[in-house]
Each structure stands twice: as C-alpha cells, then as structure tokens.
Amino acid sequence: MRQAQFLTVVDRDEADRRFREALAPLAPLGEETVPLLKALGRVLARDVSSPVDVPGFDRSNVDGFAVVAADTFGAMEQSPQILQLLPESVMMGVVPSLPVRLGQAMAIPTGGVIPRGADAVVMVENTVVNGEQVLVHKPVTPGRSVTFAGTDVAMGEVVLRAGRLLTSRETGILAAIGVSDVPVFQKPRVAILSTGDELIPPGEEAALGKIFDSNAIMVAHAVQENGGQPLIIGIVSDTEEAIEAGLLKALETADMVILSGGTSKGPGDLNIRVLEKVLSPPGILAHGVALKPGKPLCLAASGKKGVVVLPGFPTSAIFTFHELVAPVLRRLAGLPETHVPQTQAKLPFRVSSENGRTEYVLTRLVENAQGERVAYPIGKGSGSVTTWSLADGYFVVPKLVEQLDAGEWVDVLPLGGEKATAADLVIIGSHCVGLDIVIDRLRARGVTCKMIAVGSQGGLEAVMRGECDAATMHLYDPSTQTYNQPFLTPSLSLIPGYRRLQGVVFRKGDPRFEGKTAEEAVASAGRLPGVVMINRNRGSGTRAIIDRMLGDARPDGYGVEASSHHATAAAVSQGRADFGVAIDVVAIDRNLGFLPIAEEHYDFVIPKSRAARPAVRILVEELSHPSTWQALRARGFRR
Secondary structure (H helix, E strand, O other): OOOOOOOOOEOHHHHHHHHHHHHOOOOOOOEEEEEHHHOOOOEEOOOEEOOOOEOOOOEEOOOEEEEOHHHHOOOOOOOOEEEEEOOOOOOOOOOOOOOOOOOEEEEEOOOOEOOOOOOEEEEHHHEEEEOOEEEEOOOOOOOOOEEOOOOOEOOOOEEEOOOOEOOHHHHHHHHHOOOOEEEEEOOOEEEEEEEOOOEEOOOOOOOOOOEEOHHHHHHHHHHHHOOOEEEEEEEEOOOHHHHHHHHHHHHHHOOEEEEEOOOOOOOOOOHHHHHHHHOOOEEEEEEOEOEEOOOOOEEEEEOOEEEEEEOOOHHHHHHHHHHHHHHHHHHHHOOOOOOOOOEEEEOOOOEEOOOOOEEEEEEEEEEOOOOOEEEEEOOOOOOOOOHHHHOOEEEEEOOOOOEEOOOOEEEEEEOOOOOOOOOOEEEEEOOOHHHHHHHHHHHHOOOOEEEEEOHHHHHHHHHHOOOOOEEEEOOEEOOOOEEOHHHOOOOEEEEEEEEEEEEEEEOOOOOOOOOOOHHHHHHHHOOOOOOEEOEEOOOOHHHHHHHHHHOOOOOEOOOOEEOOHHHHHHHHHOOOOOEEEEEHHHHHHOOOEEEEEEEEEEEEEEEHHHOOOHHHHHHHHHHOOHHHHHHHHHHOOEO
C-alpha cells in the first residue's frame, strides 16, 4: 500500500503560532490551596503578605548579658564596668518578668527575649561573673547583638509574589511567617497515550519485534519538570476503536492530551484519522512540521484543550515536546519560559543538512587547546533512546542551509534549561567494553568523564586538534606491523592500554563459517549469494580490518554500519546479518561463534600539553593499577 502523504508541512514558527493562538489566552488554569508540606515545586498563585513580624520580639544574637549600653561605656580589660547581676535569667520562649535598669545585667541565651529596659547584649566572652556582680571588659553600643522585632519581615510586608516557584527557600519563608496553607496554581493535567502493537511496558519480557514503551515515562517526567501532572493512560493497540476510546477518556479527564507514535500517516498509523473524527473545532492545526528531527509532529486542539501527537522515535518525541509543547505547558502551569544563555562552539567537521527543513542537531561540548568550545554532533538518529540523555545541547541549522563547514561557529542551546556541566576528563575515539571498566574506576575516584565515540581515526584527529584529554584507538600500520605508535606526532604520548581479540562473529553451527579460519570464511562468504554482513562505522579500526579482509568484495549489508561491537553482535545474534567483525568478549556474551583474526592493541593517546592535568594523571595511574588489570582480565582482556 502506498503511504499517504502529510498534510501541508508548515514552518516550525508557523506551527508554534497556530498552537498558541488556538489555546489563547495562555494563562494558568486556576488555583487551589495545598498544605505547606506539599507546596514544594508548586507555583504561588497569589502574593503572600506576612501576618506577623519576624522576629516577633527583640531577641539576642549571642549568649551573654542584657544591659543598658550606656552602663558599659569606658569598660576596659584593666578597668571593667561593674553591674549588678539580676536573680532572674532569660529562659527560651519565656518573656522575662523583671526589667533591666541602669547598673543591672540579666543573663540571656542566644534567641532569648530581650528584657524590658535593656538595649544591648554583652557577649559572655567579654564578661566575668563574680558572685552577684558582672564585670564588663568591653563596651557595647545600643542595639549591639540584638535583632529587633520586624527586622527580618514586618507585618503586612509582601514576602513572596505570585508566579514564584516554591523551592525549599520559599517554603522556609512561609513556615517562618506561620503560613500553613498555600495558594498555588493548579497543575495542568496531561493525559499520555502510547499507541502501537509493538509496544510493551517496561518489566515485561521482550520478544523480537517488540519494544519497551520508553516514551510514556520520558514524556510523563518531562511534563512534571514543566509544571504539569501526568496521567498515563497506557498502551493503546493499533485499532481505530481502541485509539478513539483512549482519546475520549483522555479528553474527559485532562487539560492536554499527548499521544506518542502514529503520526506518519502510513497504513498502520491511525491517530490522525481518529483526531479528525473525534476533536471539536479547531481540530488539527499542523500535521507535518519542517523540523529534523520531528517532521511527523501533529499539533491540534479540541476546544481549548491542546492535543499533540508526538513522533514515535524517542529523540524526536522528547525534542519536539521540549521545543513546542513544554513552553505552552509552562504557561498553563504559571511558570515562566526558560531562558538560558547559549554557548558559541566550533564544529570539528562538516555537517550536512536537508534543504527546506530546520534541523536541530544534538551535540556534546568539549574544549580545545585554545580554550574554544567544540560541538560534536551526536549521530545516533532519532530512534536512539540515549541521544537525548547524552547531549549537552543542540544547535540549529536553518532550513535554507545545506552544509556547515568544519571550523564554523554555531550557537549551542542547552537542553531542558540547564547548562552543560564540564567533565574532568574528555575521551574521544573508539569505544570498548574494557573502556567502560576504566571509566567506572575513574568515577569511583571522583573523576567525571565524557566519552565521545567517533572511531579510532576520529579520536586521533580530535587529539591532534587538542579537543580531548585522551584518544582511544587501535589503528594498525601494515608497513611496520604495529598498532597506534606510527600514527602519532611528536606532541602526543602513547599510554599502553590492553589487548583484545578481534574476530569474525557468526551464529554457531553455520557451515559457511564453522571450522574455517577467519580469512577463509570472509573470502568465501563475501562472494556467496544470500550472505548478509554487518559493517562497522567508517573511521573505526574495526572497519579497516573488515575492508582489508574483504578486498574488492561487497556482500549484502556492506553499507549497514554498526556503531559498536555490541551492535555488531546483536545484528548477528538476531539474524539480521550472518557475520561481522567484533571482539571475542561480545561473542561470548551472545553465545556466538568466533573466528579469531588478530590480537589488537587498544591504547590511549594523550597530548603532552595535558599530561600534568590531575584527571589525566589519575587515568594513567588506573591503567597500570593491579586492581584495574584484575577487572579487565576478568572480562576477557589481556595485557
């Protein structure tokens, strides 16, 4: 069946305008009163004025003696002023019954009520008690060590204004003025439906072809982060009747409805058809927005209730939520829109874009030797569930721009209104299971690490440009028959890592591979009809091995590039490919057949200019630590 086309694809800003206009006026939905204990994270609906003075009485700031300040004038260590000690002492929470007159002093603790007649407190360290007398060795001025009633907050003073997000600071203020019930804006109720026969809830056993519904929990928590109250309706099957029932239920109970998936108008995507049938005017406002990721987004309204169909892919879903839904939700919750300064960063390599669509490129930030920020695009695609969590921010490629050149500056905006935190150690290059062990040990020593997997060649180029503290690589030089060292410049140092065994992975029992050497198997399989391989990403050391073994052969699957050894093993294990090249560790994990090719050197390359950095020194220490090697050996790596 030919896939139906989107409705007219509209510009991002036009889609945003239509959505906001349909829900206008965008304002908080109402207010409610909640107990102070439950007010954390809520938005104050009305100004709060203090019903009392804070403090409510003149109180002492120190332990000492309440006095008339004039009695202490002229007091010195050699010639103290002598005052009569009153028989009554100030007790906490009790108003003294006796006044303090000229020539008298009354003992008082920190926080005690200043007795009538006293106008200062002498610190106990500056006095000596001698029987019924107090010897004052240092003078005080009127008001010394006293906080007067209403100094902090005066009765009738506005202490918090409407629209304030209540953190522990604000709830502490409310408690200090005796407020027990707080007027707050109602939280917009947001119903969340996941549609798709392929979805299963987290916790169930995943059969091949089924995927866990990550969007529902991700969107629900994003709703909470932006002032809303999520109502998870659950997973709805791909039938018009089921989707319609779920949508009607959501519209009855919520102020906004979010559906995930089913926006592409393919033969199995029914959400849009149901929206057209069920929604009250104005209905669908935009179906198809000139965004990447996020083109399938649908924005609609049923009366004044927003209805959004997010794309099914996780990165597309959460990105379009934050771009177009979160700002509207925040207005309904009484929260201000987030405004965080953007960061300028330089591109390490050329970035291509599709003409006619505004593209948002998720990126990770590092700093080069010149102190400039560098933006590394994350290329896992909109189907990745980790892309959003790994990114430090994103930059925008305008819709009429097809290419940004290496070295070009871009404006990186933070995600979720938060600035990216700098890591102690930046590693760029080839990823490996063994590297995870090293990073875990660094974390245990308090070193935070940012790892950007771009392959061995990409890591070498990054470390040469001074964009990282260490590059990880396993590049083989046929002319010297050695790894890594021949590729270094005089400004770089090689720190030996570990050895790992690369080989051909296949499903056990496959006669096309079983019992052969790796070279024999690849040479024959590479030319057999029906054999499908899984390749590795260009620039990786493993890709170089594959190309060397294949020669001019290009079997089916050559153009499909896995980004890791785990991904290679998964493709073979699931039958999507018949063979690939990966390390023996992942073959053992997946119970795959393994034909060894070579033991390669996985090493660390460090710029000499960064060798003295504390985090780099700790990395070098860990790579030679006996317990690190014990952990690596236990996982199957060798020295």
